[in-house]
Amino acid sequence: MPIVLTPVWSNGVQKLKVTSAPPSKPAHGLLPPALDDNVHAQRCLAQLRSKDKSIEKYIYLNQLKDADHNMFYRLCLANMAEFTPLIYTPTVGDACLQYSQIYRRPEGLFISIKDKGKIGQILRNWPRKEEARISVVTDGSRILGLGDLGVNGMPISIGKLSLYVAGAGIRPESTLPICLDLGTDTQRHLDDPLYLGLRQRRVPMDVMDAFMDEFMEEMAAAFPKLLIQFEDFATDKAFGYLERFRDRHPLFNDDIQGTGAVVLSGFINAAKLASAASGRPLSDHRILLQGLSDDEARERIYLVDSQGLIFDGRGPMAEHKKYFSRKDYNGPPLKDLTEIINYVKPTALLGLSTIKGAFNQSVIETMSALNPRPIIFPLSNPVRLSECEFHEAVEWSQGNVLFASGSPFPEEEFNGRMMYPGQGNNMYIFPGLGLGAILSRASKVTDSMVEASSLGLADALTADERAADLLYPRIERIREISGAIALAVIRAAQKAGVDRSPDLRTKSDAEVLAFVREHMWNPQ
Ligand SMILES: O=C([O-])CC(=O)C(=O)O
Ligand SMILES: [Mg+2]
Numbered sequence: 001m002p003i004v005l006t007p008v009w010s011n012g013v014q015k016l017k018v019t020s021a022p023p024s025k026p027a028h029g030l031l032p033p034a035l036d037d038n039v040h041a042q043r044c045l046a047q048l049r050s051k052d053k054s055i056e057k058y059i060y061l062n063q064l065k066d067a068d069h070n071m072f073y074r075l076c077l078a079n080m081a082e083f084t085p086l087i088y089t090p091t092v093g094d095a096c097l098q099y100s101q102i103y104r105r106p107e108g109l110f111i112s113i114k115d116k117g118k119i120g121q122i123l124r125n126w127p128r129k130e131e132a133r134i135s136v137v138t139d140g141s142r143i144l145g146l147g148d149l150g151v152n153g154m155p156i157s158i159g160k161l162s163l164y165v166a167g168a169g170i171r172p173e174s175t176l177p178i179c180l181d182l183g184t185d186t187q188r189h190l191d192d193p194l195y196l197g198l199r200q201r202r203v204p205m206d207v208m209d210a211f212m213d214e215f216m217e218e219m220a221a222a223f224p225k226l227l228i229q230f231e232d233f234a235t236d237k238a239f240g241y242l243e244r245f246r247d248r249h250p251l252f253n254d255d256i257q258g259t260g261a262v263v264l265s266g267f268i269n270a271a272k273l274a275s276a277a278s279g280r281p282l283s284d285h286r287i288l289l290q291g292l293s294d295d296e297a298r299e300r301i302y303l304v305d306s307q308g309l310i311f312d313g314r315g316p317m318a319e320h321k322k323y324f325s326r327k328d329y330n331g332p333p334l335k336d337l338t339e340i341i342n343y344v345k346p347t348a349l350l351g352l353s354t355i356k357g358a359f360n361q362s363v364i365e366t367m368s369a370l371n372p373r374p375i376i377f378p379l380s381n382p383v384r385l386s387e388c389e390f391h392e393a394v395e396w397s398q399g400n401v402l403f404a405s406g407s408p409f410p411e412e413e414f415n416g417r418m419m420y421p422g423q424g425n426n427m428y429i430f431p432g433l434g435l436g437a438i439l440s441r442a443s444k445v446t447d448s449m450v451e452a453s454s455l456g457l458a459d460a461l462t463a464d465e466r467a468a469d470l471l472y473p474r475i476e477r478i479r480e481i482s483g484a485i486a487l488a489v490i491r492a493a494q495k496a497g498v499d500r501s502p503d504l505r506t507k508s509d510a511e512v513l514a515f516v517r518e519h520m521w522n523p524q
Pocket of ligand 1: 089143144145232254255380381406425426
């Protein structure tokens, strides 16, 4: 039975009464005489579709999930392509921006810097401690490409966890959204009378480090079976906390590892199609991580930031950029993207800049002149920050682009042929990666498990999907895909010796897959 947190007000302060949901069959007379489940599903869809603004649809669906999670997930699974852009990217970005305005009732756990010293106590307030299996934790410091949203980042944790339930069949009661409040440096929120977080600037790094140490230790004590997904921490913190905790706790960072895995997967499938068109071998690509030594792979990767191509001669740079900084370039700074493309001659272009329009006509035409099938992945989220739109990439490449974006775009017709945009979004990875880590009871998430999730996804394309030049499977098959990814992840966990489910070791692949399927929750 789902828990219900009922807000009650006392002397101007909101308290929560924790109850279980009402019995699924209320006493006779409490329901309309002709209420029928299947008809009600139609009614809910009609109510949803009657709203013309995405944010209104988001609010409706959030209420539906709260009131009747079986109906919510049933409709979600039957209409994945319609629902994911509403409960997740891009609409969840608007929900975050407006969270303090559209907030209706509490969901998840909020832990603030003021709670330092008693975080354990607060975690134990979560009503379903024994069942918690997966938590998505954000500090709101870099929500999608929208910047520091402070406590308004909570919907991102909630949205990701809805996809764990829909996409991997994690039980709703096993999900734990957490938003950490360490302040915000966005003045607009500090000035907003409705803002739901602490009205203070972000605390210094050493204070946050001490807070995170206590938080992670108390999480492990309160929830011994929990996997943690770090989400949308600002870049330095994202790298820093992944390194700091990854050997001590079962944990991964979705923006680093989930995005890395999904992009690699789409790239593998795109590179196969591109190589078929150009006749050039896979290892000729200018970005390729497979079958090469670290140094050989690194040579084929060029990073560009707001100041242009990153190279050693340019001067001091952030720690995480150093590994890919070019040693072989020593000319004047190269700033213009078309100019950089003409110098590098890349086969693939990945956008993580959150600069709308960065892949302009000149960029895409230059990529198309260099490659019969240019690989172009504008990955920034949400849609309005994407480096280019699908229709632009199609037109400017004369229909030759191999495309994947972080956020969804509609399909396009070009010269009488339908072209489908890939959605290179980590939603293809994290549900299956998480499911595999949970079912193998992994003590940590190794790089080999992340890599397995990526290769598992790349292999999941059906013959039909390959024939349509798709880079990622159709989202309607997400459960099947998550199952296949979970199997690959479980095997990788076993190989790395971090699994704690010895029974699974002796099972065949078919038996593990059956085990995974049996453990998926289904809406009634
Ligand atoms: O949430 C998404 O759509 C993908 C993601 O993790 C991000 O952009 O930070
Ligand atoms: Mg993210």
